[in-house]
Amino acid sequence: MIIAVTxxxxxxxxxxxxxxLAAGFANRGKKTLLVDLDPQAHSTRCFLSGPIERDVSDFIMERPSQAHRFIHSTPYPGVDMVPATPRLTETAELLSTRIRREERLYRALAQVADDYRVVIIDCPPLLGILTHNALMAADLLLIPVQPGVGAVVGLEALLEAASELRDEDKVPYRILVTMLDLRTTHTNAIFEELIEEHRKRVLKTIIHKSESLNQANLAGKPIYLYQRSSRGAEDYDALCEELLKIRIRH
Ligand SMILES: Nc1ncnc2c1ncn2[C@@H]1O[C@H](COP(=O)(O)OP(=O)(O)OP(=O)(O)O)[C@@H](O)[C@H]1O
Ligand SMILES: [Mg+2]
Structure with missing residues (x-):
């Protein structure tokens, strides 16, 4: 299963x-490949340290048959990674001039995805060529939404881009409520913003706002290595379980 987090x-x-999710799936014995598709390289920093030579730019720009060469194993058992570096910004520009530019990630992943139970793609926060590549490659779009005014702005455009790129009426997606602060937001308020169609796609699992998740990020670690017993770890455990159970049928 290829999941684009976008x-x-x-x-x-x-x-x-x-x-x-990468760490949580690996904890369950599901071998996972994490693809960092954001030049900010934040998820790379959580699993790999030191200079990186072969990265996601190579993964998408080289021939698909070479894809395996750009996968790194990480110290976290069960998690492999295609890391990002800041040069991905230039790669995105270069990519825009190429033929079949939206299919490159899809074609690279087709060569390696069978080695993994789950592939997770961490997308950048814009609807450019990199995100287009993720939309093409994914079996499921996982869309984190932070409750609040304008939480779903951009959702339609994202889904429309996915349908257009794939030439499919409906692309499978799920909405994940993140950073919920029960002191300031009622869960009902979130649903009010969503039209009926989207409400059915909201996952049961909610990721609560938690200082331990924030601190784990700052420390550049999955929550399981930072604070194993925490609300954050429980929430992501529940998310793994829920995602493993869903059947993707739009
Ligand atoms: N559940 C949470 N509770 C508290 N803080 C959180 C939670 N999830 C994320 N954060 C914090 O919110 C900030 C943004 O989170 P994150 O980097 O995961 O978002 P993003 O969507 O990947 O951002 P970008 O669009 O820049 O890639 C970070 O500082 C992170 O530590
Ligand atoms: Mg990010």
Whole structure:
């Protein structure tokens, strides 16, 4: 299963979700590949340190048959990674001039995805060529949404881009409520913003706002290495379980 964690909005928990899902699936014995598709390289920093030579730019720009060469194993058992570096910004520009530019990630992943139970793609916060590549490659779009005014702005555009790129009426997606602060937001308020169609796609699991998740991010670690017993770890455990159970049928 290839999951693209994506939202055009910044700072909604895409990277936190990608990193902790990768670790959480691996904890369950599901071998996971995490692809960092954001030049900010935040999820890379959680699993790899030191200079990185072969990265996601190579993964998408080289021939698909070479894809395996750009996968790194990480110290976290069960998690492999295709890391990002800041040069991904230039790669995105270069990519825009190439033929079949939206299919490159899809074609690279087709060569390696069978080695993994789950592939997770951490997307950048904009609807550019990199996100287009993720939308093409994914079996499921996982869209983190932070409750609040304008939480779903950009959702339609994202889904429309996905349908258009794939030439499919409906692309499978699920909405994940993140950073919920029960002191300031009632869960009902979130649903009011969503039209009926989207309400059915909201996952049961909610990621609560938690200082331990925030601190784990600052420390550049999955929550399981930072504070194993915490609300954050429980929430991401529940998310792994829920995602493993869903059947993707739009
Ligand atoms: N559940 C949470 N509770 C508290 N803080 C959180 C939670 N999830 C994420 N954060 C914090 O919110 C900020 C944004 O999170 P994150 O980097 O995961 O978002 P993003 O969508 O990947 O951002 P970007 O669009 O820049 O890639 C970070 O400082 C992170 O530590
Ligand atoms: Mg991010």
């Amino acid at each position: 939202n055009v909005k910044g700072g909604v928990g895409k990277t936190t979700t990608s990193v902790n």
